[in-house]
Amino acid sequence: MVKRTSFEGDSCPIARSLDALGDWWSLLIIREALFGLRRFGEFQSKLGMAKNILAARLRSLVDHGILATAPASDGSAYQEYALTPKGRGTFPILVALRQWSEEFDDRPEEIATILVDREKGRPVKKLEMHAEDGRLLSPADTTLKPRPARPRRSA
Amino acid sequence: MVKRTSFEGDSCPIARSLDALGDWWSLLIIREALFGLRRFGEFQSKLGMAKNILAARLRSLVDHGILATAPASDGSAYQEYALTPKGRGTFPILVALRQWSEEFDDRPEEIATILVDREKGRPVKKLEMHAEDGRLLSPADTTLKPRPARPRRSA
DNA sequence: TTGTGTGGTTGCATCATAAAACCAAATGGC
DNA sequence: GCCATTTGGTTTTATGATGCAACCACACAA
Incomplete structure (x- = not known):
């Protein structure tokens, strides 16, 4: 196989x-x-x-x-x-894919639709990453940590 | 083909x-x-x-x-x-994929790492979608519009 | 009950993927 | 300078995935 x-x-x-x-x-x-x-x-x-x-x-x-x-x-x-x-939880993934295309596509004129705020009809802001306390984070502001063991009995 | x-x-x-x-x-x-x-x-x-x-x-x-x-x-x-x-612009896509897994995975205990704010060591907030004026948007608050023709000469 | 549309499954040809073998150039030891 | 080894791939071959078309079962309508 x-x-x-x-x-x-x-x-x-x-x-x-x-x-x-x-x-x-x-x-x-x-x-x-x-x-x-x-x-x-x-x-x-x-x-x-x-x-x-x-x-x-x-x-x-x-x-x-x-x-x-x-x-x-x-x-x-x-x-x-x-x-x-x-x-439904995949929505941010789709939005991220869409925004990446909107920002970096080589032929943006071929993109047919834009995602807008329904109320105002204006494009939504780019997805942003924030810290718990609200600070805007760039990729360099983040790092990976080992997942802390949950305090539940090891299944 | x-x-x-x-x-x-x-x-x-x-x-x-x-x-x-x-x-x-x-x-x-x-x-x-x-x-x-x-x-x-x-x-x-x-x-x-x-x-x-x-x-x-x-x-x-x-x-x-x-x-x-x-x-x-x-x-x-x-x-x-x-x-x-x-x-580097794909970073939000990766974050969205990661957060989706962290939130919905059936066996979250198998996930080895978490993405944290480097400064505080605390997990980053979930990605949020905002309107231009800063209002938090849910999927239902958004809709698609045809892309407006750019005012530049058709390349 | 015969037809028609919906919601699939089955066969087959082709493509992509994966593992391993192979290979050439760059490096390193001496 | 010479040989062994590492790096960075390509080629070969087997198998799984994809795509198209044909087929099929069931619901529903006349």
């Missing part, structure tokens, strides 16, 4: 995230889900992807607790895929 | 970002680069990945303007790979 190198057991949280949503389609599916898409056919026609990999991705996202299948909702006894809180 | 479905021409900025760094290794390479790694061998031994795909990824990242090859720096006439500003 050559196995696509799963990062599931890795101790790096970034690797662990990538294990769940680090493939070509998962984040785009989540992006559509955040816009309200729920049905297999909706995802398929909107993203234009092959149905078998859509099925595989949906299954994987459900397995990872990012999507949940709801029995129905709009009459038709079909299934639908709704984001869980964990799934 | 079945081609890995490139998102290069896509108008969605998220898709465009994923086209550059949406594979299994690129973000991990960038993560190591942010920690100061620069040499081929350093990446290879730290990430434990096959050398051929490391070479392919480094080439791709250089092509995308995320890394740049510098002729030397530490005496040895070898090459090294340094982050460009565009590469």
Whole structure:
């Protein structure tokens, strides 16, 4: 088995995230889900992807607790895929990806949409990193520490 | 050609970002680069990945303007790979991925490190989205607008 | 019950990935 | 200067993932 190198057991949280949503389609599916898409056919026609990999991705996202299948909702006894809180929690990731593209893309004129504050219609500010006390932090102001052992009995 | 479905021409900025760094290794390479790694061998031994795909990824990242090859720096006439500003600009993406894992991972006890404010040693705050005027925004407070045509002559 | 649309699964061709072998240039010891 | 070793890759080969198309099952409608 050559196995696509799963990062599931890795101790790096970034690797662990990538294990769940680090493939070509998962984040785009989540992006559509955040816009309200729920049905297999909706995802398929909107993203234009092959149905078998859509099925595989949906299954994987459900397995990872990012999507949940709801029995129905709009009459038709079909299934639908709704984001869980964990799934909605990916929003900052999508915003970060979007802002990176907006800032650094070589052909920004090809970008069709911008994310705006609904109330004012103005672009949202760049994501910022702050300390607990509110100080603005740059990458150089941060460092990694070993995770402190939680005071709970070692599971 | 079945081609890995490139998102290069896509108008969605998220898709465009994923086209550059949406594979299994690129973000991990960038993560190591942010920690100061620069040499081929350093990446290879730290990430434990096959050398051929490391070479392919480094080439791709250089092509995308995320890394740049510098002729030397530490005496040895070898090459090294340094982050460009565009590469350093991915930092919020990595932070978002990390925080998502810290918040939602099913086995958080396996996460080895936490990102802290260097000065105080305390964990950094969660990334927040703000409006231009500073109001804290939730996903529901935002919406997408078509990109306004820039007033510069069409390049 | 025959049709049609939705929601998939199955087969097959092609591509990407991974591991290991191989290789050339740069370095280091002497 | 000469040989061994390290560095920084490329090539080879096997296998898994992707993409397309065809097929299929079920719901629903007439």
